[in-house]
Amino acid sequence: MSKNEKPKVYLDWKTGKRFALVGGMLLLMTGVGVLSANAKTSQDTKANISSVFPDLPTDSHVNYKDAEPILHITLEDGSNSTLTKLFLDDNTPVFCVGLGIALESNSVTAQADATNQLFAKLTSEQKAIVNNVAFMARQKGDTESYAEGRVAIYYLMDQYGVAKHKVADLKAVDGSEVQDMQKVKDGANDLIKKAEKMRELPSFNGQTIQLIQGVEKTVTDTKAVLPNFPYVKNNVPGLTESVSGNNLKLKADSSVAHGNVKNAVQFVNKSNGFTDNDLPYFIYSTDGDKTGDKSQSVIATKDPSNALAGLNVNVIGLGETTLLKHDADTYSTDTQGEAQLTGSVWGLYKAGTDTLVKYSDGQDGYPVTVTNGEKVDDKQVQLKLTDLTKGVGVKNLDNSADYEWGEVKAPEGYELSTKRFKVHFDDKDKFDDKTSNYIDDVTALDRVLRFNFGYIKAQDVNGSLTGLNGRAFRLTPQGDTKGDPIEVTSSQSEDASGFINNGQVNFSNINFGDYLLEELPQDNDKLQLINPISVTTNTNKDKDGNITGYTVEFKDTVTQQVITTLDVPISKTTDNNTMFKVNLGTLVDKPVTPVVPTIKTQAHSKDGDKIIQINEVSEKTPIYDIADFTNVLIGDQILSYVHRVVTDKDGKVTSDKLLQTIKYVADDETVKTQQHRFDTTVDTTKDFDIPDDSKVTYVFTENDFDASANPEIDEPKAKHDDLKDQDQTLTVDKVTPS
Numbered sequence: 186m187s188k189n190e191k192p193k194v195y196l197d198w199k200t201g202k203r204f205a206l207v208g209g210m211l212l213l214m215t216g217v218g219v220l221s222a223n224a225k226t227s228q229d230t231k232a233n234i235s236s237v238f239p240d241l242p243t244d245s246h247v248n249y250k251d252a253e254p255i256l257h258i259t260l261e262d263g264s265n266s267t268l269t270k271l272f273l274d275d276n277t278p279v280f281c282v283g284l285g286i287a288l289e290s291n292s293v294t295a296q297a298d299a300t301n302q303l304f305a306k307l308t309s310e311q312k313a314i315v316n317n318v319a320f321m322a323r324q325k326g327d328t329e330s331y332a333e334g335r336v337a338i339y340y341l342m343d344q345y346g347v348a349k350h351k352v353a354d355l356k357a358v359d360g361s362e363v364q365d366m367q368k369v370k371d372g373a374n375d376l377i378k379k380a381e382k383m384r385e386l387p388s389f390n391g392q393t394i395q396l397i398q399g400v401e402k403t404v405t406d407t408k409a410v411l412p413n414f415p416y417v418k419n420n421v422p423g424l425t426e427s428v429s430g431n432n433l434k435l436k437a438d439s440s441v442a443h444g445n446v447k448n449a450v451q452f453v454n455k456s457n458g459f460t461d462n463d464l465p466y467f468i469y470s471t472d473g474d475k476t477g478d479k480s481q482s483v484i485a486t487k488d489p490s491n492a493l494a495g496l497n498v499n500v501i502g503l504g505e506t507t508l509l510k511h512d513a514d515t516y517s518t519d520t521q522g523e524a525q526l527t528g529s530v531w532g533l534y535k536a537g538t539d540t541l542v543k544y545s546d547g548q549d550g551y552p553v554t555v556t557n558g559e560k561v562d563d564k565q566v567q568l569k570l571t572d573l574t575k576g577v578g579v580k581n582l583d584n585s586a587d588y589e590w591g592e593v594k595a596p597e598g599y600e601l602s603t604k605r606f607k608v609h610f611d612d613k614d615k616f617d618d619k620t621s622n623y624i625d626d627v628t629a630l631d632r633v634l635r636f637n638f639g640y641i642k643a644q645d646v647n648g649s650l651t652g653l654n655g656r657a658f659r660l661t662p663q664g665d666t667k668g669d670p671i672e673v674t675s676s677q678s679e680d681a682s683g684f685i686n687n688g689q690v691n692f693s694n695i696n697f698g699d700y701l702l703e704e705l706p707q708d709n710d711k712l713q714l715i716n717p718i719s720v721t722t723n724t725n726k727d728k729d730g731n732i733t734g735y736t737v738e739f740k741d742t743v744t745q746q747v748i749t750t751l752d753v754p755i756s757k758t759t760d761n762n763t764m765f766k767v768n769l770g771t772l773v774d775k776p777v778t779p780v781v782p783t784i785k786t787q788a789h790s791k792d793g794d795k796i797i798q799i800n801e802v803s804e805k806t807p808i809y810d811i812a813d814f815t816n817v818l819i820g821d822q823i824l825s826y827v828h829r830v831v832t833d834k835d836g837k838v839t840s841d842k843l844l845q846t847i848k849y850v851a852d853d854e855t856v857k858t859q860q861h862r863f864d865t866t867v868d869t870t871k872d873f874d875i876p877d878d879s880k881v882t883y884v885f886t887e888n889d890f891d892a893s894a895n896p897e898i899d900e901p902k903a904k905h906d907d908l909k910d911q912d913q914t915l916t917v918d919k920v921t922p923s
Contacts, residue, residue: 237455238277238323238487241467245273246291247483255332255363258339259354260285266350267358268335270328273485278331279469280319282482284339285350303482304468306347310384313490315341317380320486329363333372337380338484340373383454383489385410387433390494393445394435395549396424398502398584399616399623401436414452414494421449421498439612439623441500443585451495455488501548504584504610505622506533507557509576510596513630518573521633522696523666523722524598526570529631531558531577533566536587536607541565542579551581567593580622584610590627597724597732598697599631600762601755632762634697636737638720640769642675642688644712650771652677652687657705663719666698672705697735697764698722701742704774712774716743739769782816782903786913788885797869797883797917805866808915810885814859814903820892821851824901825863827885830908834878841908844883850892863887872917881917884908 252269259265264285271279271288281288283303304312315338322334336355342348355366363369387406396402411431419426423440426433435450469483510526511517520526533542543565547553558568558577568577582588588608595601606627614623642658643650654675661670671692678689692702700720723736734755739748753764790797791807801807810825817823825847831840847863855861863885872881886908888901905913 237489241277241485241487242273242275245275245469247279247288247469248272248274248291249288250291253361254358255328255361256358256366256369257356258284258336258352259356260350261353262350263353265356268332270331271483273469277485278323279483279485280322280331280335280338282315282338282342282468282484284342284348284352286481288481288483303342303347304484307345311341311345313384313492314377314380315484316486316490317383318376319484320489321376321379323486329369329372332363332369333376336369337373337376341377382410383413384492385413386492386494387411387414387431387452389433389496391496393497393499395499395501396435396437396441397551397621398437398439398441398500400618400621401434404433404435404496406431406433411452414454414492416453416456418451418453419449420451421446424449424498424500426450435498437498437500439502439584439610439614441502443500443502443583445497445499447497448495449498451493453494454492499549501551502584502610503548503551503580503620503622504582504608504614505556505578505580505617505620505624506582506588506590506608507576507578507624507626508590508606509626509628510570510573511628511630513632516630520598520667522598522662522668523664523698524633524696525596526573526599526631528594528596529570529592529599530561530594531568531570531629532591532593533579533608534589534591534605536589541567542582542588546583547581548583553579553581556580570596578626580620582610584623590629592629592631594731595631595755595758598634599758600634601759602629602631603760604629634735634758634762634764635694636697636764637691637693637695637766638739638769639689639691639767641686641771642690643771643773645773645775650773652689653774654687656688656690656774657707658690659703659705660692660695660720661701661703663699663701666696666700668696668698671695695720715772715774716741718742718748735764737764739767780816782814782821782889784887784889784903784905785813786885786887786905786910787811787813788883788913788915790915795911795915797872797915799918802869802872802917804868804870806869807864807866808883809862809864810887810913811862812860812887812905814855814861814889817851817856817859817889818892819851819853819856822890822892822894822896823849823851823861824888824890824896825849825885826887826906827865827867827883828908829867830882830884831875832880832882833876838908839879869917873919877919880919883915883917884910885913 249269249271252271254267254269256268257265258268266285271281273279307315318334318337318341322330322337336352339348339352343351355369357364357366385408387410388408389404389406394402394404409431411428411433417426417428421441423438425436467485469485508531510529512520512526514521518526534540535542542553544553545564553566555568556578557572557575559571561567561569566579570577589605590608591605592602606629608625608627610623610625614625616623642653642656644653654677656675657672659670659672662668673690673692675688675690678686680686699722702718702720704714706714719740719742721738721740724732725734725736727733732755735753737751737753740746741748748769749767751765751767758764788795788808788810791801797806812823812825826843827845829840829842829844830838833839844867845865847865849861849863867883875881886906887904888896888906889903890896890899890901
């Protein structure tokens with residue numbers, strides 16, 4: 186840069202930051218912020234960013250007289266040409282294009298004669314390389330670099346086949362600061378290589394890079410020329426880019442539209458390279474001659490030649506959604522009654538339609554994939570819920586679209602809801618960096634199926650049924666049915682016609698499941714309670730295991746009489762969780778008829794018969810009695826009595842003596858078997874000291890007293906005291922002992 190050049194401040198139109206370039210070097214301006222070399226411009230803004238060097242004069246002179254020789258050039262014909270440093274009026278160095286063409290006048294016709302025929306013979310790429318050589322030589326700024334640039338341009342013109350002469354050799358000039366001619370030759374060839382390298386575009390130029398929203402992707406320039414393009418133009422809002430060495434990092438956020446974007450990011454080697462009217466060099470043709478044969482063409486450069494690269498992006502966005510199913514009352518996976526939340530089938534629909542999403546709807550390389558649930562269809566997204574904690578879900582959806590979850594089949598014991606649950610992806614969603622999906626989860630609430638039943642509680646009064654208020658009933662869940670027992674008391678109610686009914690019992694909103702209905706006893710109850718009633722819910726399924734409906738049966742558990750059976754088709758449970766409302770009619774309490782226990786006994790001697798034989802006679806002859814009962818209750822006091830009865834030849838009782846009283850309290854086993862055995866011994870040694878025509882018998886009798894009774898003063902509630910009953914009588918064998 187000459188002493189007349191001044192640093193200029195430039196503005197990044199996207200950020201508002203300012204920077205300065207001096208002699209091709211980036212300077213940081215204290216107090217006005219710092220900007221990297223990646224100067225960004227808005228897609229809609231025409232940036233007016235200045236060049237590396239100031240604009241060249243459009244009317245100037247080439248100063249060629251009085252310049253000291255730098256070196257001599259020997260041409261192929263043996264003639265010599267002296268290389269001197271040439272300047273414009275503002276000291277901008279210029280470079281000759283035509284070797285061996287004299288500069289005889291400093292007058293020029295400037296930009297109008299940029300069509301100099303010698304230069305016009307070059308292709309645009311050749312012109313660009315010549316310009317880059319001149320730019321780099323000028324940028325270095327020393328005399329040796331200037332000489333290298335001049336020689337390099339002569340080499341290029343010869344290489345391109347338009348030179349009038351070619352360089353045969355270089356010779357040093359005494360007193361010149363440039364003495365090493367081989368270094369000049371090597372420097373010229375090096376400038377050409379670098380100038381050609383500056384024309385190379387990054388390896389990704391023109392390529393389409395696939396980007397997944399939210400995922401940073403690194404693209405590497407395998408040609409290693411990316412640092413030659415310090416200025417970046419990003420044409421996609423929401424797309425961020427950064428350059429480090431030969432690596433370009435790209436990341437699209439969720440706001441970036443899906444699809445292909447041409448020239449999404451562009452790269453240029455100079456600050457004003459994005460403009461369409463770029464002309465980095467000026468050709469000054471001396472003497473106003475355009476032929477390039479009689480006049481010299483002189484090139485002056487302000488920038489490297491414009492090299493513009495770019496890449497396209499194909500943006501895709503992935504979305505993952507999971508549906509969890511909860512009970513509408515518990516707001517959790519806790520179910521009610523015997524209902525089950527698992528087993529429901531859910532479909533994922535395109536929003537606002539009845540069209541199910543297909544697995545083939547996935548984006549390039551990212552098929553729609555099941556994350557949770559069990560597939561019931563291989564083509565469309567229909568999933569069975571098998572795990573309440575995980576729900577049903579898919580990933581790799583096109584997150585620019587909206588979706589809806591809809592229930593296809595309800596689980597056992599729940600209504601089928603036609604409500605849709607919306608899925609919408611945006612920047613508020615959580616991003617899973619493992620799957621590259623934005624996540625939008627939803628929770629569906631379903632109502633458990635319920636039923637209502639009622640009846641009139643009545644009392645039988647002389648054959649007339651009278652509604653009875655104040656009677657308590659309990660409905661208890663059975664088996665796997667969850668829930669607490671429900672108690673309802675019969676009461677007075679008014680029907681739709683305004684009539685007052687007594688004894689009304691209503692069980693409302695009973696959850697799907699099995700139950701037992703019982704009437705609760707009252708203190709000092711004089712009424713016979715109704716038989717317990719079972720309420721059984723059965724699920725009906727077709728051969729494929731699909732639920733077709735439900736059957737609910739009310740049955741008397743004692744008589745096994747079916748009171749009523751109700752069939753509920755599955756169609757009735759769509760958007761409706763009330764299975765039925767049924768009136769069971771009138772359930773009657775009758776007055777209690779006292780239950781009278783009975784006793785029947787069988788007495789036995791030791792060997793099991795009813796004869797006490799001579800060989801059994803002793804002071805402790807074993808005997809026992811087996812008593813059979815009906816309606817004996819736990820805690821009853823049962824007394825067994827042993828009598829010795831003597832009768833004469835006419836059967837008249839001559840002696841009746843109570844020998845023993847055996848006491849026993851009925852336990853669980855006695856109540857269960859309704860039987861007990863009483864064992865004892867008697868002294869039979871005196872039974873032969875009686876007249877020959879008399880007979881001795883031993884008789885068992887029993888009395889049954891309530892648990893709270895006093896056997897000494899209260900009457901038994903059952904007794905068996907017939908002394909002539911042969912079943913409870915043992916006879917002594919009348920044989921005279923030897």
